[in-house]
Amino acid sequence: MDDNHRSNLSLEDMDRQSMFHGYTSIAQHETDGPxxxxxxxxxxxxxxxxxxxxxxxxxxxxxxxxxxRREVIDAITAQLEKLSYYHNFTSISNEPAIRLADRVLRLAPLNMSKVFFGNSGSDANDTNVKLVWYYNNILGRPEKKKILSRELAYHGVTIGAGSLTGLPMVHKHFDLPIANVIHVEKPDHYWNAAKGQSEAEYAKDLAEKLDARIQAEGPETVAAFIAEPIMGAGGVVVPPEGYFAEIQQVLKKHDVLMLVDEVICGFGRLGEWFGCDVFGIEPDIMTVAKGLTNGYIPMSGSLVGDKVWDVLESSSAEIGAFGHGFTYSAHPVAAAAGMAVLDVMERExxxxxxxxxxxxxxxxxxxxxxxxxxxxxxxxxxxxxxxxxxxxxxxxxxxxxxxxxxxxxxxxxxxxxxxxxxxxxxxxxxxxxxxxxxxxxxxxxxxxxxxxxxxxxxxxxxxxxxxx
Ligand SMILES: Cc1ncc(COP(=O)(O)O)c(C=O)c1O
Missing domain, CATH: 3.90.1150.10 (Aspartate Aminotransferase, domain 1)
Known part of the structure; x- marks a missing residue:
């Protein structure tokens, strides 16, 4: 179809003709339009x-x-004029990204050590899965690879993150989840607790089930557990009282890493900087995105805790370069947006x-x-x-x-x-x-x-x- 013909279409028809929308029924879009x-x-x-x-x-x-937000728009514009892009491979860096990493770590739980920047919650969760596997390979336990997630969890849609997500529509027809991803019960007191069971009893029950599942899988095969502090897209599921304390005891017992997906809860949504602060969670790795830049420019981060970082650092001279990174990691304009957003958050x-x-x-x-x-x-x-x-x-x-x-x-x-x-x-x-x-x-x-x-x-x- 030639360009003239396309430009004569209404926006609605041009959309129907040219756009492939995520999470949209193709058939319904054809009738209802955008x-x-x-x-x-x-x-x-x-x-x-x-x-x-x-x-x-x-x-x-x-x-x-x-x-x-004028302040954020101005900060983005100024950064576009100054340095609109550079990658961060081979030790290359830029000031907004350095300052943003430092600032996010000062807001995050104390044991967080480094920020690996990405572009979406999904790619950050894929990075986290790779980090967990890399970590266990370095530690000489290549069989410790399984990741526990939860039914109806939402961690994104890429092959790794989509596997962690616990929604049938993200798996069906896509050949997901991949091997080594297991979904356990979502901590939903309203729907799943036994009649009359208190939140604390239900939380204990879930921790016991988790313990049994890890034992059944073989603790030497279970690497990490991933959770949103409050499950978002899967129903705004608030964990029952004591849930994370109970769960973390089990994870520590079996040397299973705690991955916390703060993509929605992070940066103030729950009335604290992070969901970890609300629920007393001690993460080994944290995922941030969304509120980090308020959607002005895509940006995500994997916050890597001391425990994992120390292992990566100590093996680095022997292994060589960390073979992972995105073209747009630590994008200076996204980082400038993040800095301006945090300025506003603190000032207001x-x-x-x-x-x-x-x-x-x-x-x-x-x-x-x-x-x-x-x-x-x-x-x-x-x-x-x-x-x-x-x-x-x-x-x-x-x-x-x-x-x-x-x-x-x-x-x-x-x-x-x-x-x-x-x-x-x-x-x-x-x-x-x-x-x-x-x-x-x-x-x-x-x-x-x-x-x-x-x-x-x-x-x-x-x-x-x-x-x-
Ligand atoms: C908790 C959580 N993690 C990860 C993601 C995926 O983020 P993205 O859509 O940026 O890949 C989302 C998206 O809604 C989310 O809610």
Whole structure:
């Protein structure tokens, strides 16, 4: 097709003709077409027709400072003028990346030693898997390679990270997961605990199951355990009380590394700098991305702890160069964005703000929606939350995810002028507003959700999915 013909198409048709969208049904896209966004300011996004939407999910849990941050735009522009690119292989470096690595390590748990920069959460998690394998090869235990992840975990989509992810749609038809990745039970007290079991008892139970699984696999074959502090895309699953303390005892007993995926929880979303701070997790390796640069420029990091670093360092003279790195690792413009973002976060006390408005958000969500006959669970910490409608509250019994009632509810929220996230494999709706959200904006988010929920309730009663 020639260029003239293409340019005569509407944007919608050009998109249909040329774009391959991630996590999109090709068939549905062909009929429904794209939702084209034009601009953003603060926590509001505007589409190409001028319609405005409150973005209650900060893009994909990442635009923490909202849109249109002049300081960040200026820092990026200045860096583009100065040094727009260089790689960091063979000891080459640049000032913004050096300063960002130093700064992130000062914010992170004490034992974190080095930052390996990447471009996405997925590639950082692939780096982490390779690091774990490399580490055990150096230690002369090539059989210690299995990585434990959890059902419905989200760690990305590349071959390694997609294997760690515990979602059937990321595995099916892609020949994933690869060998040596095992998924254990997600720590979901609401859905998985026995009737009457306390959170602490359930956490103990999960640790015992983990111990048994490691014993069954052979501890000499199990290398690492990876976890999001709060599972994000897989349902905003908040771990039961004591979970990470119990789990870490088991991991230490079997010399299994703790990998913590802070891609969503990191940089303030839970009202502390990292999820590790909230739950007392002691990571050996940490993954960061998203909030690091607020989505202005892609950037991720693998934070490598002393324990792993010491082994890499001590073997280096013998092994030679570390044979891994990306063209865009430690990109100076991304690093300049990261530095500017952290400047704003510190100057505006964003983490303290989240602790305050996050507590309000959680309390309001529970107060407004838990009494509703359709809402089984409201969960979350800080500015990360999910509200889950259920078919029967007393059992509880979920709606069949095949009915796709969650995406329908998200669509009604869109009609109410708000973007939310229908979470995978359930009817739960996820919220992760930009961290700058105010209490008045939280009230507005809750009012829009209540309006959408009322419309959804009518629809599902009319269609016979719920008795009312
Ligand atoms: C916890 C977590 N880890 C990793 C990823 C993957 O990041 P990316 O999409 O940048 O590859 C995501 C993305 O949502 C995530 O939520």
């Amino acid at each position: 939702f084209i966004l034009d601009k953003g300011k603060g926590i509001v996004i505007t589409d190409q027709h001028g319609e405005e939407y409150v973005d209650a999910v900060a893009g994909l849990w990442c635009v923490n400072l909202g849109w249109g 006390n964003i983490v303290e703000h989240v602790a305050d408005v996050g507590a309000y958000f959680q309390a309001q969500l529970r107060e407004k929606f838990l009494p509703h006959p359709l809402i089984g669970d409201v969960r979350g910490v800080g500015l990360m939350a999910a509200v889950e409608p259920v078919a029967d509250k007393s059992a509880p019994m979920a709606f069949d995810p095949g009915l796709k009632l969650g995406p329908r509810l998200a669509k009604l929220c869109l009609e109410e002028g708000m973007i939310v996230r229908a979470l995978f494999q359930s009817t739960a709706i996820g919220f992760s507003p930009p961290l700058i959200v105010t209490k008045a904006q939280i009230d507005d988010i809750i009012a829009r959700f209540a309006a959408a929920l009322a419309r959804w309730e009518k629809e599902i009663i009319a269609e016979g999915h719920w008795k009312g």
